[in-house]
Amino acid sequence: MATYVEEHLIEKDVKVMLSARVETILEDGVKLQNGQTVHGDMVFVATGVKPEVTLAKAGGIATGESGAIKVDQRMETNIKDIYACGDCIEQYHVVTGKPVYRPLGSTANKTGRIAGENISGGQLLFRGILGTGIFKIFDLAVAQTGLSEKEAKELGYSVVVSHNIKPSKPFYMGGKELVIKAIADKLTGKLLGVQIIGEDGVDKRLDVFVTAITYGAKAEDLFHLDLGYAPPFSITKDPVMYTGMILDNAIHKERRLMTIEELEKLKASGKPYKIIDARVPKQFEKKHVTGAINIPHENFRMHLKDLDKEIIIITYCNKGTTGNAVQNILMNHGYKEVYNISGGHNTAEKNKKKTKQ
Ligand SMILES: Cc1cc2nc3c(=O)[nH]c(=O)nc-3n(C[C@H](O)[C@H](O)[C@H](O)COP(=O)(O)OP(=O)(O)OC[C@H]3O[C@@H](n4cnc5c(N)ncnc54)[C@H](O)[C@@H]3O)c2cc1C
DSSP states (O other): OHHHHHHHHHHTTOOOOOSOOEEEEETTEEEETTSOEEEOSOOOOOOOOOOOOHHHHHTTOOBOTTSSBOOOTTSBOSSTTOBOOGGGBOEEBTTTOOEEOOOOHHHHHHHHHHHHHHHTTOOOOOOOBOOOEEEEETTEEEEEEEOOHHHHHHTTOOEEEEEEEEESSOGGGTOOEEEEEEEEETTTOBEEEEEEEESSSHHHHHHHHHHHHHTTOBHHHHHTOOOOOOTTTOOSSOHHHHHHHHHHHHHHSOOEEEOHHHHHHHHHHTOOEEEEEOSOHHHHHHOOOTTEEEOOGGGGGGGGGGSOTTSEEEEEOSSSHHHHHHHHHHHHTTOOSEEEETTHHHHHHHHHHHHHO
C-alpha cells in the first residue's frame, strides 16, 4: 500500500528517499549517513509520541506495558479517585483485547468524556480502540483500521488477505479508484483490519469497516449490508461489499487468494505450478508476472485440456476479477489447487517495486 503513496508523492514532484538515514541536521538541510547532503528550507522530525508520565509515576500511579498510564474502563487509575485520560493513557484493542498505545485526538476526546462522566458519579465504560487513522497527502487519502497483515500474523492468526481495486463511484460521475486491502481470520471468518487508499470516498468506506469490525462482523456479512447506492455516491455493489465477497470466496468457497510474497515462496519450494495470465495478449506482452503463460479469459475453456489437474495453478488479471473468473472455470472442471493473485497484476507490480527497495 505504501507504494501508492510513494508514487503519488513522486507525481507531485516530491523527491522520495527511502532507507536514507539522517546523520546531522544542518542549517540549510540534512546530511545523510551515506555522506550526501540534502538542502531544504525546513526539517520536520517525525519520531512518534511518548506519554509524559513523570508526575504520575512520582505519585505511585501504575503504568502499563506501553509505558502509558494504566486505567480501567472508567478511566480510573490504580489509585482510587485519581482518573487519567487522553494521550497519557494506555488503551486496549477491540480485536485483540490487548493493551495498545495510540495517542489520537479522537480517543483523547472520548476518554475525556468518559473520565468526566465517571468522576461526576455516572457510569460510562470505555470500549477500546481499533487504532483507526486517516490522513491526506496531496490528493490521496490514506486510512487504516484494526490489525495490519503483519500484526495479525505476529499474533498468530491464520490470515486471509484480499486486495481489491474498485471505483468510489462510476467514472462518469467522477469516481476514482479505491484500493482496499483487507485482513480476515480464516478460522472464524472475522474481519481483523483494513487499509484503504484513494482520492475519493476513502473516509466513507473506512467508517463502514470500523463499524463492522467493532461489532465483530465476519467477511461474509459485508455483502449483506444495505449500503446507500445512487451513481453520484457509489457503485451498485459498493467496494466494501466486494471486499466481503472476495474474502468470503477465499474462506468458504475454496476461491483461494495468493499474495505475491506467497507466490515467491511457492516458486522457491520446488513444487510444480503454473501461472496463468488471463488478460488479453497486448497486456501480457507489455508486462506480466515472471514465469506466467498467457491464456486469455475469452478462450480459456479451449485450453483446459492442456492444463495438468495435479499441479498448483495460479491465475491473475489486472485487478482480480477476471483472474477469479478463470479460477472458477478451473475449479468447476475439477482442478483442485487453484489460487488467484490477490489484487491482480496491478498489486503484483506495486509489490515488485517494494521488494526492490
Ligand atoms: C501535528 C499533530 C497532528 C495531529 N493530528 C491528529 C488528527 O488528525 N487526528 C487525531 O485523532 N489526532 C491528531 N493528533 C493527536 C491529537 O492532537 C492528540 O491526541 C490530542 O490532542 C491529545 O489530547 P490531550 O488532551 O490528551 O493532550 P494535549 O492536547 O497534548 O493537551 C495537554 C495539555 O496539557 C498542557 N500541559 C502539559 N504539561 C503541563 C503542566 N505541567 N502543567 C500544565 N499544563 C500542562 C499542554 O500544554 C497541553 O495544552 C495530532 C497531533 C499532532 C501533534
